[in-house]
Amino acid sequence: MTKGKKILAHAVLILASFLSVFPLYYMLCGATNTSIDVVRGKLIPGTYLVENFKSLVANQNLGLAMANSFRNAILMTLITLLVCSIAGYGFEIYHDKAKDALMSVLLLAMMLPFVAIMIPLFKMMSHWGLVNSWAAFVLPSISTPFMIMLFRQASRSFPNDIIEAARLDGLSEIGIFFRMFVPIMRSTYGAAMTVTFMNAWNSYLWPKVVFQSNASITMPMLVANLKSGYSVDYGMLMLGVLICTLPTAIIFLCLQKSFANGITGAVK
Amino acid sequence: MKKKNAAALMAAAMAASLLVGCGGGAASSSAATSTAESTPAESKVESTAESTAADGDETLTVWAWDPNFNIYALKQAEAIYQKDHPNFKLNIEENVYSDIETKLITAATSEDYSTLPDLFLMQDYSYHKMVANFPGIYTDLTDSGLDWDKFSGGKLADSTVDGHHYGLPFDNGASVMAVRSDMIENAGLTVDDFKDLTWSEFEEKAQKVVDANGVPMLTSSGGSELIIEMMQSAGASPVVDGEVKIADNAALKESLTVYKDMVDKGILAEYTDWDQYIASMNDGKAAGVINGCWIMSSVQAAADQSGKWAIVNMPKLDGIDGATNYANCGGASWAVSSNCKNTELAFDFLKSTFGSSVELYDDLLPNAGAISSYLPAAESDVYNQPSEFYGGQTVYKDIVEFAGKVPAFDCGAYYSDVRSALTDAVTNIVQNNADIDSEMQNAQDTVEFNIAG
Numbered sequence: 001m002t003k004g005k006k007i008l009a010h011a012v013l014i015l016a017s018f019l020s021v022f023p024l025y026y027m028l029c030g031a032t033n034t035s036i037d038v039v040r041g042k043l044i045p046g047t048y049l050v051e052n053f054k055s056l057v058a059n060q061n062l063g064l065a066m067a068n069s070f071r072n073a074i075l076m077t078l079i080t081l082l083v084c085s086i087a088g089y090g091f092e093i094y095h096d097k098a099k100d101a102l103m104s105v106l107l108l109a110m111m112l113p114f115v116a117i118m119i120p121l122f123k124m125m126s127h128w129g130l131v132n133s134w135a136a137f138v139l140p141s142i143s144t145p146f147m148i149m150l151f152r153q154a155s156r157s158f159p160n161d162i163i164e165a166a167r168l169d170g171l172s173e174i175g176i177f178f179r180m181f182v183p184i185m186r187s188t189y190g191a192a193m194t195v196t197f198m199n200a201w202n203s204y205l206w207p208k209v210v211f212q213s214n215a216s217i218t219m220p221m222l223v224a225n226l227k228s229g230y231s232v233d234y235g236m237l238m239l240g241v242l243i244c245t246l247p248t249a250i251i252f253l254c255l256q257k258s259f260a261n262g263i264t265g266a267v268k
Numbered sequence: 269m270k271k272k273n274a275a276a277l278m279a280a281a282m283a284a285s286l287l288v289g290c291g292g293g294a295a296s297s298s299a300a301t302s303t304a305e306s307t308p309a310e311s312k313v314e315s316t317a318e319s320t321a322a323d324g325d326e327t328l329t330v331w332a333w334d335p336n337f338n339i340y341a342l343k344q345a346e347a348i349y350q351k352d353h354p355n356f357k358l359n360i361e362e363n364v365y366s367d368i369e370t371k372l373i374t375a376a377t378s379e380d381y382s383t384l385p386d387l388f389l390m391q392d393y394s395y396h397k398m399v400a401n402f403p404g405i406y407t408d409l410t411d412s413g414l415d416w417d418k419f420s421g422g423k424l425a426d427s428t429v430d431g432h433h434y435g436l437p438f439d440n441g442a443s444v445m446a447v448r449s450d451m452i453e454n455a456g457l458t459v460d461d462f463k464d465l466t467w468s469e470f471e472e473k474a475q476k477v478v479d480a481n482g483v484p485m486l487t488s489s490g491g492s493e494l495i496i497e498m499m500q501s502a503g504a505s506p507v508v509d510g511e512v513k514i515a516d517n518a519a520l521k522e523s524l525t526v527y528k529d530m531v532d533k534g535i536l537a538e539y540t541d542w543d544q545y546i547a548s549m550n551d552g553k554a555a556g557v558i559n560g561c562w563i564m565s566s567v568q569a570a571a572d573q574s575g576k577w578a579i580v581n582m583p584k585l586d587g588i589d590g591a592t593n594y595a596n597c598g599g600a601s602w603a604v605s606s607n608c609k610n611t612e613l614a615f616d617f618l619k620s621t622f623g624s625s626v627e628l629y630d631d632l633l634p635n636a637g638a639i640s641s642y643l644p645a646a647e648s649d650v651y652n653q654p655s656e657f658y659g660g661q662t663v664y665k666d667i668v669e670f671a672g673k674v675p676a677f678d679c680g681a682y683y684s685d686v687r688s689a690l691t692d693a694v695t696n697i698v699q700n701n702a703d704i705d706s707e708m709q710n711a712q713d714t715v716e717f718n719i720a721g
Contacts, residue, residue, distance in 0.1 A: 229334035231565040
């Protein structure tokens with residue numbers, strides 16, 4: 001790489017990182033300033049963090065929303081990972097023509113926008129008496145074509161020798177999956193977990209429709225509520241957004257490495 | 269290299285799935301799609317709603333959206349009603365307004381009304397469209413015993429469809445022009461000079477303020493909000509008896525001409541982003557704003573500008589029959605849902621609080637900034653209190669007076685269609701110097717097309 005190229009590359013990268021970091025910085029600043037300062041575009045951190053937090057807690061049930069969001073996201077992540085990894089593994093290891101056809105149908109389902117199936121889904125849930133329950137939130141998303149595809153791709157790089165060896169040693173097919181595949185594919189699970197958790201945490205429309213009562217409020221709903229009034233307290237809003245972002249940010253940072261490996265289907 | 273390509277592909281797919289994920293995860297199941305084909309008639313309305321009041325239970329569930337405003341009002345109303353009904357309780361659920369509509373529409377299209385609350389607050393502009401499309405959501409309030417004569421006719425018209433009442437008016441959205449008195453004085457004028465003007469007189473005086481202060485006289489949130497208010501101030505409805513009257517609407521043409529002229533002269537600055545629009549007032553980047561009186565809470569957010577603002581009526585259109593200095597923007601009304609099991613309790617609650625309690629409205633004015641549409645409330649002392657922020661002006665009394673003079677105006681069920689067609693027209697006229705007549709014809713065609721569709 002010549003020097004000129006290097007400088008150009010750095011310039012582009014610096015610009016790109018500035019563009020991605022600036023909103024985060026602005027969010028942090030906003031959370032520590034008064035509403036009027038945020039509106040006026042103040043770009044240095046202020047001293048209003050505690051007051052913003054106090055008014056946020058007074059205004060909204062922060063603890064409840066956090067607890068609900070964590071419960072929903074963790075349940076969704078656990079069930080989704082289990083269902084999709086078994087499905088993806090099955091599609092690849094017990095491979096045949098019919099399963100290929102089924103996989104294409106699954107992938108086609110990915111093209112269907114959620115709003116198109118929202119009303120029928122709501123009818124189903126209300127028919128089963130599940131409205132307002134976490135099951136209504138989790139059920140429609142436990143089997144996503146994308147996750148199945150991810151695990152199917154990952155299974156492709158899973159050495160067949162291990163399966164053969166395990167079978168010879170007398171391990172059952174389920175045993176092979178749980179005792180061989182799962183530990184070896186840790187990084188794929190890490191990547192899948194990050195994506196599923198973020199999706200579950202950030203989802204808004206569907207929970208808003210199936211959770212009718214205030215007792216089921218989640219963090220994104222809480223943030224939306226902060227902006228619903230005729231006059232918006234922007235400092236409080238920024239703090240709400242910050243708190244809502246933290247868990248996904250922390251999880252992403254912790255699982256960053258396995259995320260990058262897992263998405264390419266690396267075998268450890 | 270192969271691995272790298274795969275990584276890039278996956279990253280792209282992930283990004284896409286994250287976008288979809290905002291809508292609740294890329295949910296899919298063949299079972300879900302097959303039910304889409306089933307007819308709505310198959311579904312049964314379940315009667316096991318937990319939210320509605322059972323016999324003997326005096327609890328009502330309500331949907332509203334602003335903790336400092338309408339939710340505060342509900343809490344006060346609950347306290348007042350509890351004096352005579354100690355067992356009464358309101359279960360208030362906070363929902364963003366657009367989500368309230370989403371939930372109502374979901375319930376109506378799936379014909380499962382069991383998830384609806386007993387009462388909900390709805391923006392006035394939605395009433396006609398929602399009642400026309402989803403009549404099953406509402407309980408007719410016409411014979412509920414509420415005293416409709418105590419509300420202004422213009423406000424009631426929004427929630428009245430074919431002579432039936434579907435909403436009890438709550439807050440008032442009379443248009444005001446909030447102006448910076450200090451900036452006006454910088455130009456050697458007084459606030460009184462800005463009262464009862466026509467737009468041409470206004471432009472002349474505003475130009476002086478612009479020159480003296482170096483900021484525009486008015487700030488606008490872009491779009492057609494102000495245009496619709498100007499049209500309304502002349503009572504020139506864009507839809508009359510189901511017929512679209514946009515292309516040949518003289519008041520609209522005059523409004524667009526004035527608007528464009530003000531943008532060209534730097535009297536009016538457009539901000540397409542709501543937050544920047546609010547910032548322009550708080551930041552001294554404009555000497556005034558015209559909007560529904562609810563905008564005052566945003567103006568007042570800049571406490572350091574106390575004493576520097578005043579409220580006057582908006583200018584009226586030149587040379588238009590029936591032109592006035594008064595319009596309305598926004599406001600909401602209480603609706604009773606069809607899922608309300610104890611309608612008697614709901615009616616009585618509304619009647620005793622928002623339908624007749626001056627005590628309630630007296631509390632809401634100073635504490636929530638809610639200006640009543642219940643006419644007798646305006647005679648109360650609280651409305652005659654001077655406001656310090658507006659330099660000692662009795663702003664609330666003035667606003668109630670404005671509200672009483674707003675001409676009747678009807679967009680029928682097509683308010684949002686008219687609004688978005690006019691937004692396109694305004695944008696093209698201001699940004700691209702498009703011809704006003706042809707843009708009005710375009711808007712007419714668009715709205716007619718939507719109505720026919």
